[in-house]
Each structure stands twice: as C-alpha cells, then as structure tokens.
Amino acid sequence: MITTAVSRLPIVALVGNPNCGKTALFNLLTGSKQKVANYAGVTVERKEGTFFAPNGDRMRMFDLPGAYGLEAETPDERVTIDVITGNYALEDRPDLIVCVVDTTNLRQHLRLAVGLKRFGVPMVLALNMSDLAEQYGLVIDTKLLSQELGIPVVKTIAIQKSGIAELVQVLQDSVHTTAQTRVERGTVTPQQLQQDHEQVNQLLIRIGADRLNPLKASDRIDSVVLHPVAGPILLLLCLFLIFQAVFSWAKPVSDLINFSMTSLGAWVEQLLPESALRSLLVNGVIAGAGSVLVFLPQIIILFFFILILEESGYLPRAAFLLDRIMGGVGLSGKAFIPLLSSFACAIPGIMATRTIQDSRDRLTTIMIAPLMTCSARLPVYGVIIAAFIPHRTFWFGINLQGLVLFGLYCGGIISALIVAYVLKLSKSKHGIQTLMMELPAYHTPALRNIVIGLWQRVHIFLTRVGTIILALMVLLWFLSSYPTAPVNATHPAIEYSFAGHIGKALATLFAPIGFNWQICIALIPGLAAREVAVGALGTVYALSETGTEAATALQPLLAQSWSLPTAISFLIWYVFAPQCLSTLATVKRETNSWRYPLLMAGYMFALAYVGAFVAYRITGYFVGA
Amino acid sequence: MNNEPIPCSPTISLLSDLPPGITARVTAISSSAKNKATPQLLRRLSELGFLRGEAVRVLRRIAGGEPIAVRIGGSTFALRRHEAECISVEIPQP
Numbered sequence: 001m002i003t004t005a006v007s008r009l010p011i012v013a014l015v016g017n018p019n020c021g022k023t024a025l026f027n028l029l030t031g032s033k034q035k036v037a038n039y040a041g042v043t044v045e046r047k048e049g050t051f052f053a054p055n056g057d058r059m060r061m062f063d064l065p066g067a068y069g070l071e072a073e074t075p076d077e078r079v080t081i082d083v084i085t086g087n088y089a090l091e092d093r094p095d096l097i098v099c100v101v102d103t104t105n106l107r108q109h110l111r112l113a114v115g116l117k118r119f120g121v122p123m124v125l126a127l128n129m130s131d132l133a134e135q136y137g138l139v140i141d142t143k144l145l146s147q148e149l150g151i152p153v154v155k156t157i158a159i160q161k162s163g164i165a166e167l168v169q170v171l172q173d174s175v176h177t178t179a180q181t182r183v184e185r186g187t188v189t190p191q192q193l194q195q196d197h198e199q200v201n202q203l204l205i206r207i208g209a210d211r212l213n214p215l216k217a218s219d220r221i222d223s224v225v226l227h228p229v230a231g232p233i234l235l236l237l238c239l240f241l242i243f244q245a246v247f248s249w250a251k252p253v254s255d256l257i258n259f260s261m262t263s264l265g266a267w268v269e270q271l272l273p274e275s276a277l278r279s280l281l282v283n284g285v286i287a288g289a290g291s292v293l294v295f296l297p298q299i300i301i302l303f304f305f306i307l308i309l310e311e312s313g314y315l316p317r318a319a320f321l322l323d324r325i326m327g328g329v330g331l332s333g334k335a336f337i338p339l340l341s342s343f344a345c346a347i348p349g350i351m352a353t354r355t356i357q358d359s360r361d362r363l364t365t366i367m368i369a370p371l372m373t374c375s376a377r378l379p380v381y382g383v384i385i386a387a388f389i390p391h392r393t394f395w396f397g398i399n400l401q402g403l404v405l406f407g408l409y410c411g412g413i414i415s416a417l418i419v420a421y422v423l424k425l426s427k428s429k430h431g432i433q434t435l436m437m438e439l440p441a442y443h444t445p446a447l448r449n450i451v452i453g454l455w456q457r458v459h460i461f462l463t464r465v466g467t468i469i470l471a472l473m474v475l476l477w478f479l480s481s482y483p484t485a486p487v488n489a490t491h492p493a494i495e496y497s498f499a500g501h502i503g504k505a506l507a508t509l510f511a512p513i514g515f516n517w518q519i520c521i522a523l524i525p526g527l528a529a530r531e532v533a534v535g536a537l538g539t540v541y542a543l544s545e546t547g548t549e550a551a552t553a554l555q556p557l558l559a560q561s562w563s564l565p566t567a568i569s570f571l572i573w574y575v576f577a578p579q580c581l582s583t584l585a586t587v588k589r590e591t592n593s594w595r596y597p598l599l600m601a602g603y604m605f606a607l608a609y610v611g612a613f614v615a616y617r618i619t620g621y622f623v624g625a
Numbered sequence: 626m627n628n629e630p631i632p633c634s635p636t637i638s639l640l641s642d643l644p645p646g647i648t649a650r651v652t653a654i655s656s657s658a659k660n661k662a663t664p665q666l667l668r669r670l671s672e673l674g675f676l677r678g679e680a681v682r683v684l685r686r687i688a689g690g691e692p693i694a695v696r697i698g699g700s701t702f703a704l705r706r707h708e709a710e711c712i713s714v715e716i717p718q719p
Contacts, residue, residue, distance in 0.1 A: 069672030073665060105699040108674045122681045190654070191670045197676040212699045219684065226685045228692055320703045327705060333692065357665070359642065432707050435692055436673060439701040 010059045010175045016100035016405045017109045018066030021128040024158035026063035037310035040438045041355035044076040053172035075354040086182030096175045099124045103133035106212040110200045123151045137503040144207045218441045242305045247402040253297035261290035283542040284477030290556045291538035292531045295379035307453040311445035329417045330424030332361040333435030342372035346583045364423050371416035373409045376530040387559040388567040412574050472525040495541040513612040514566040569616035578610035636716050641709035645683040649714035661708035675696050
C-alpha cells in the first residue's frame, strides 16, 4: 500500500454489528443528532459528520449501517462494505475504521472485527456498553485484548459524555491521512466464518472474557411480552392506550392553542383597517397555518409513545408477535419496522426497507408503506373527528373519538395487509419470505434520547408549518381572493375567484363521494403536504363566511356546513389517498423507475375513491340522507 | 448438500423441533428438500452466529410453531420455521 500523505481531511468510519451503538457514539463524537433506537437497522444510509480532536485536528466521520457480515446481503450492508473498501461513489477508503462492538455480546461482535481486519485498513476497537458488561461481572483487560488483536482497544459508553474520552485520544493519535487504493470486496465462505468464530472463542478464553450475558432481566420481561396469550393482549392494550392518550391528553393544550389563534385573529381584525393585508393575515395565515398548529400536542404525544417503544427494545417483539399475520400475507418479517416507521412518515419508512434482503419482498413493503397512517394525516383526522364525532365516554374511560381514530389507523393497516396479499397472489411461485430478526436486550429508555427525539419531531412539524404550509396558505389565500367579486355579488367573494372556479370544476368529479367545491380546493395543496388540507379548509371557509363575522375556528364551521356522510367519506378518502408528492418521489428514487410510483398513485387513488364512495352511501343510508 | 441430519439418532434433531428451554449445540447448517434454503440464507444464518459448536436454546414458540425466539450464543433471534429447519442441533447427553 502506498502511504504518502495527501492533502485532504482524514476519514474515519464507524462500523459494527447492527444495534451496537454506532450512531450514539457518532452523535457524541460529532455533535450530530441522528436517530438512535433499540433495534437493528435504524441507520440505513451513510451519515457524515465532522469530528474535532482536542488538538484542533479535523476529521470527516462516517456513521455506517450495521452489518452482520461482510457479504453485503442487503442494500444497507452494501453501503457499509462499499464505503470501507473504497468502492462508494468517488470517495477514498477510510483512513481508520472504528469497529464498534457490544461488550455484552463479544462472541457475536468480535467475529465481525476479525473479518474486518482482513481488509487491512487501520482499525481501532471500541468496546461499547462496557458499563453494562461490568454489571454482570465481565471486565475486559483492554491491554491484553489489544495485544491479541494487534490493534488499539478502548472502552466506550455511548450514553455518557465522559464515555468517549479514551476513544477521542486514540483518534487524535492514530489517524493519519494516507493515499488509499480501493480493495476488492472479496467473499467470505461459511468455512471462513466458522474459523473466525473458533478464533474468537479461543481468544475470549485466553483473556478470561468467556462469559455470556445472562440476560436474566430481558428473559423475564420476554416471558410475559412474548407469551402466546398475554403478549398479543399487551400489544393491543398498548396501541389502544396510545390512541386514547392522543385524544384525551392533548385536548387541554389543543384547546388553549385554538383559543389563542382565535383571539389572535380577532385582535388583528380589530387592529388593522379592512384591507387585503388584514384578510391575508386573518384568513390565510392565522385561520390557515394556525389550524394546523393546533395539532402539535397530539403529534408530541404520539411520538412520545413511539420513542419509548423504540428505545426500550419492544418494537422487534411486536414484530415477533405479529409475524404470523405478516407471513400469512406474504410479507417478510423485516417489513415490520419499515411499516412502523411509516406511521411517522412514509418517506423514512420506505428508506428503511433497505434492510430487506429480497428485492421483491422489499418492493411489496414499499408499495403498502403509505397505507400506514402518517403523522401528517393526524391533523386531518383530528379536525373531522372533533367536529363530527360526539365527545362521549364509555366504560373504563374509553372515549369514542379515540376509538374512531384507532379504527382509522386499523383501517389503513388492514387494507395494507389485503394489498400485500393480492400482490403475493400476483407473484409467480417465488421462495419463502425470511424473518431472521434480532430481539435486542431491553434497555431503560434514556431521557436524553426521548427529549432529543421529541424536539426533532417538534422542529420538523414547526418548520413545515412555518415554511411549506405557510407558503401554500398564502398562495391559496391569493387564489381564493382574486379576482375579486363583482360589486353586486350575491355569493361570497371566493366563489368568483380562481380557486372557486377550480373547486367547482373538480366538484363534478367528486360529487359522487360527497365532496363539495370547498373540499376540492383543499385537496390540491394537500398534495404537497397532507396537513395543508386542514389549513386550506380553514382559509376557504373563513373566506366563504359572508358578513363581517370574525374568522372563527374551523371545527364548528365544518360541523355546520358538512353532512355526516361527507365527513366520513373525507376521512376514508384520507386513509387511502396518495396525496403526497414527496412520497411518490421517494418511491421513484428507491425503485429507480417511474413504474412503481405511478402504480402506487393509481391503486391508492382507486381505493380512496371507491372507499369514500361506499362510506358516503352507507352513512347516507343510515342517517337517511 | 452434506451434513444431512441423521433422522434415527435420538440426540440429533432440527432446531425447529427442539423443545423450548433445552440447551443444545449447533452441529450443522444445511439445506434440504424440506427447507429449500438458498446458499444466501445459509450464509446469513452463519453470519448471525449459527455456527458449529454454539449453544442454542428455544426461548419461545408462538402457537402454530412459528416464529420461534432463539438464544444463540449471547444473542436472541426470531426465526421462521423454514429458517430453523436449516439448523441441525444435538442435545448433549447428561
């Protein structure tokens, strides 16, 4: 290997088995805030950060997807192997690999370290979670291990700021920029794996570290959580409670935000003279973007629970319990985590499918991911449910609104399973889907991670409200206000505007499912961001109000002007409708073809239309409309 | 493939048939007419730690026989039945 110095920043790559804490270390070393959670496959792409050594040296640091082996079996492992062998884009090979291992499972994780050494890249071993190992009496002699492996070995605790001091020192001392040539990826035969395995076992005996984590606490929890009867009941209870909480806990805060928005609107209305600016502020910004903001508390509560489930290690157990259903409709067990991520947003969910080995299984998962109810749909459901479903409480404090919300989420899930099943039938007789999913030891959720995770969600939400949603609302306000009404107009001004004309043109198409022209207007900006539909309804209805009444909250306005069948039809439409251009763009990127996004848009539109039509007719029959 | 499990031996069986709670040792990872495993699947199982000589125990079997939760070395994995059928194990005689 040529070792002349070259003038670029040194490159350090974090490599290791899935779920050994690479991203937590990366966040500490670079000050980044990448997502961490307690399951395999959180990181599916290369993340880059900058590390500053105490002496001021700068290095580029890569966080790579976890890999069980060096054969690049999945798209995410491929990224890892390509980066460390210098075959990723035009990047040089890393100057140093930090091989991160979970100290509580050295038998498994050191085997990867032994395999990585064969690439010949300078390497440091980070014994992560060394504190947890010491809790059951496993103390590693790092000097001895370092002699055995012939590379520096440091202990790290990625959940403590002080836990990386040694690693920082080693990075400062041992990273040198050298001209790198790429190496072959090579193949690892099962015989080689067996040899590495035996080498690791003998090594562990020599350094006196041949003891397994008893995993007593995890096993005790699992004896309940994975129990054939208690397990599923617990899972259902858990999900059910989350949806109850989303509605009942959020209400006081949502009401407060709602009240503030209405008061703000009234105040601006009094403050400014009648003008286009006043209308823009009151009807566009406050009634529009404000009506989306009301849903911040619900989003925080939903993500609080999701983060706790992710951090604790419960999610893969839920996947275990539901695997029969998943397998029954032809889904890979690995599909669970991507589908669950899609409840936040389909985009990271679709990207998380990179952990799925078989490309056809991966495609099926991508195609149904948008049927999982993303958080952008929550405001839409929220406003309609609050306006049309009575706030009634049954036994045990179960409330009807939470129940309906739960039902809408279930509707999405059940239809996803049906679609997966149909896709399975259309596939030619094609192998069997795999599971092979790690069930990590339970961890107590770290408050720091929960707070960071929540803050990120709040940040994403507020940024969306402040940028894309606000911009669309201003645009919509303009389209709904101009051209202005003729002098002796008999209808509200909006009916003479551009938006009014567009809405009325579309209304013919949507009349069979009970949508009026106001809804049709709201559907269009909803394509860019689903929540905007709520804001758009806010603006459209605020502008439709005749007379000089102040802009009131959206909810009572809807309750007055929509029939129940229309409301239900609108809800069902949102369970299915492919109304998110960024999701379709992600599908295009991940599948590298226009075929699948178009297919997705087509089938979801058809489902939405048919579903809404049926819901409209059935509800209409029952209320006698 | 070689290393076919010997059906008549009382101590050697497939992981898919191992009763929960009993610690056994992995003797081979192999494909058969029954499990129709691809070489990729077999290598994957090895990468996950299903290697000759490793201690293995079934923690939990969901009603109906799959998936199963398996302790292999210091890790826990969930496997579907066809995956567990690739793993031959032997129960050490007391």
